[in-house]
Ligand SMILES: Cc1cc2nc3c(=O)[nH]c(=O)nc-3n(C[C@H](O)[C@H](O)[C@H](O)COP(=O)(O)OP(=O)(O)OC[C@H]3O[C@@H](n4cnc5c(N)ncnc54)[C@H](O)[C@@H]3O)c2cc1C
Ligand code: SF4
């Protein structure tokens with residue numbers, strides 16, 4: 001991790017009222033002495049329970065740090081240290097709502113706070129919030145995995161009518177499932193990557209697409225349905241959905257046509273890459289930048305967008321589709337296929353125009369990183385050093401959930 | 402209905418927002434619905450003067466859990482959703498102190514303690530509308546829209562605190578309780594015939610420095626009382642006070658940051674003019690800021706008057722309330738003793754042979770003395786932070802808390818003249834020096850001369866700095882009150 005977003009209390013604003021400590025569910029995450037109230041970076045879980053009750057706003061302070069400030073340091077403060085504007089983290093605020101920010105913090109844990117690619121366009125964030133969400137109308141909802149397979153992944157098109165919802169490839173948006181939870185509170189927001197390019201699912205229409213997988217999970221021997229994903233997958237044309245966002249200001253597509261884009265994903269992790277690929281397709285092949293996709297699924301019939309992907313030329317998209325559940329002996333994961341393309345990837349790792357993006361389930365991170373390491377080892381390159389450079393230059397991005 | 406029905410979510414569709422399943426208790430609902438219009442009429446008569454039709458950026462609780470309870474919006478004060486909110490119940494809670502220690506908490510009023518409990522609730526409840534009345538003229542001289550908003554937020558929350566106490570009275574004390582609830586709206590701060598119960602709540606809050614001092618020092622008495630009542634073995638009282646404390650923290654903030662911003666403006670103005678002597682009052686006042694010695698005298702006044710609110714240091718009433726398990730000590734749960742105190746002592750400062758000496762007294766008898774000491778320690782924290790800021794701006798001046806025996810009308814020291822430094826002096830000496838202890842007529846006139854409204858968005862009066870951060874992350878030039 002290059003940076004950490006550290007939660008801090010402003011000693012100049014804080015009135016030492018103990019409200020935060022009272023409300024923090026994590027024993028010891030907030031502590032105090034006669035001088036200051038402080039947050040323990042090792043314990044704070046970013047649950048945000050302390051934010052609203054704090055009467056002064058002192059507790060709503062965040063700093064990008066390479067090394068968290070210790071409790072001892074914080075106890076000595078009379079004021080917050082100036083926020084260090086690491087040249088390379090400027091503009092990394094992903095959302096203006098803490099809830100969405102926190103989700104993205106977790107999604108980006110693998111990389112820490114990294115800057116956007118140098119040539120990415122400037123994103124707009126949080127034009128719509130929980131207090132005043134945009135109201136989108138469902139313009140279409142299509143299953144894009146083969147009927148009868150276990151994976152039900154949907155291509156959902158949302159129309160924003162006259163509401164402004166400008167997006168960039170790589171950004172996500174928030175869905176607030178209707179209704180209330182067991183405590184009578186509104187449901188927590190869920191984030192979904194936008195899978196259409198910036199000019200709309202249909203060019204120059206004010207619409208966009210999402211790629212949503214219906215989630216079911218087992219709990220005490222019974223199967224439960226994921227709340228938001230089932231709500232989304234069951235939407236009918238004409239339904240209204242409350243949307244917040246857009247979110248994300250770092251996991252963004254480089255605009256430069258000479259940039260190489262290497263995309264590594266599983267399942268719905270393909271969503272932002274469909275947006276980037278489609279963006280490049282619509283632009284036409286104008287630069288020297290390569291577009292390369294490693295995409296894992298159980299089988300071709302459960303791979304979202306299998307059909308449309310087949311129609312793309314190799315010149316536009318160098319694609320490696322990988323299946324983990326086809327007959328015996330052929331089980332293969334993204335990380336395995338990376339090794340088969342080792343020399344190409346090694347070349348790209350050394351190229352200053354290359355950008356690497358990882359998206360999908362959290363579980364894929366380790367395998368991908370191990371393969372990069374292995375490839376570097378075989379080619380006498382130092383992965384740790386390359387990784388640090390890539391992160392610092394905004395050329396390596398991880399968004400997993 | 403018991404407090405088992407207390408929920409986290411608040412029913413805002415009800416005529417009286419609540420999380421106590423009010424709809425299921427028809428008699429209670431009816432009683433409160435009768436009281437409601439009387440309350441609104443009181444608010445109209447005695448609430449903030451002249452601003453009831455303006456939209457104020459207020460915080461309303463939509464739930465009593467951490468995330469639910471701070472929703473901000475522009476609302477007119479009479480439309481504020483005053484309601485009955487109790488903190489979430491703690492399962493299996495037992496009485497934390499006194500002779501019933503360890504027994505399950507009471508959900509109904511124990512008959513033997515009925516009148517004592519009623520008295521505690523009435524006294525606490527009476528302070529709530531009192532401070533609204535004391536502050537009702539301040540809107541007319543607000544130093545900014547931001548400050549005006551903070552004043553009104555404090556006011557509506559004090560109104561809600563009254564609701565909290567009235568709920569307890571009406572629900573648990575039958576006809577007597579309903580009668581007391583009515584009386585809450587009939588007594589008037591400063592009224593000779595039917596004054597508010599406690600002395601300090603009959604003093605007018607004449608200017609904004611007084612308001613900041615009042616919220617810092619006098620509301621802090623409220624905080625200490627709520628903290629001790631939050632320990633109560635009578636569970637509904639405990640749950641009410643626990644939720645009130647979160648609101649009280651906002652009042653502490655208004656006071657501490659208000660005084661801080663006044664001091665900061667003065668020190669900055671002195672620096673800009675090259676004045677280093679804080680006692681060069683004339684030159685400092687010429688700049689339209691409040692000199693530090695005057696602030697010290699205001700501090701002496703408000704803090705000493707508040708000391709009286711704690712009552713006699715040695716008190717049989719407080720002792721009975723503790724023994725009965727009705728009112729505990731500040732942070733009772735963090736104190737490492739047997740919480741019954743039969744064999745414990747506590748040092749109480751007393752006048753002996755012409756000297757102020759700490760005498761070990763029975764700890765139960767000294768409950769009030771201890772709460773006063775805890776209060777003083779808590780209040781000194783903010784004074785220390787004000788001093789840090791003064792020092793940071795390079796001005797040689799230190800504010801100090803007056804000695805607890807200074808200027809007292811109640812308790813151990815009511816018959817003796819003690820300086821703010823804690824020296825016992827002859828009455829004549831005391832009176833000869835009183836102008837350096839307490840605000841003088843001319844101090845008050847000067848402060849009063851500064852009280853001009855500053856209603857422009859983003860503008861602040863000459864004598865106070867803008868805050869460091871706005872409310873709810875809004876900028877400091879946000880339209881906190883829509884006057885147009
Ligand atoms: C930045 C970001 C982008 C995202 N983009 C997409 C996207 O493009 N498409 C998409 O479908 N989802 C995406 N997600 C995930 C999405 O936000 C939800 O988490 C997901 O839809 C589950 O929500 P739910 O309400 O249906 O499940 P919940 O009711 O929240 O239930 C979640 C339960 O299901 C389990 N669970 C959740 N997800 C999975 C999973 N994938 N596999 C197995 N178990 C799971 C959890 O362990 C949990 O117990 C993204 C998440 C993030 C943070
Ligand atoms: S964010 Fe949560 S865990 Fe962190 S300090 Fe606040 S309440 Fe505690």
Ligand code: SF4
Nearest residue numbers: 014015017018020054
């Ligand atoms: S709640 Fe806010 S003001 Fe109170 S102690 Fe915590 S950080 Fe300080």
Ligand SMILES: [Fe+2]
Nearest residue numbers: 529559562623
């Ligand atoms: Fe109050």
Ligand SMILES: [Fe+2]
Nearest residue numbers: 620623649652
């Ligand atoms: Fe108060």
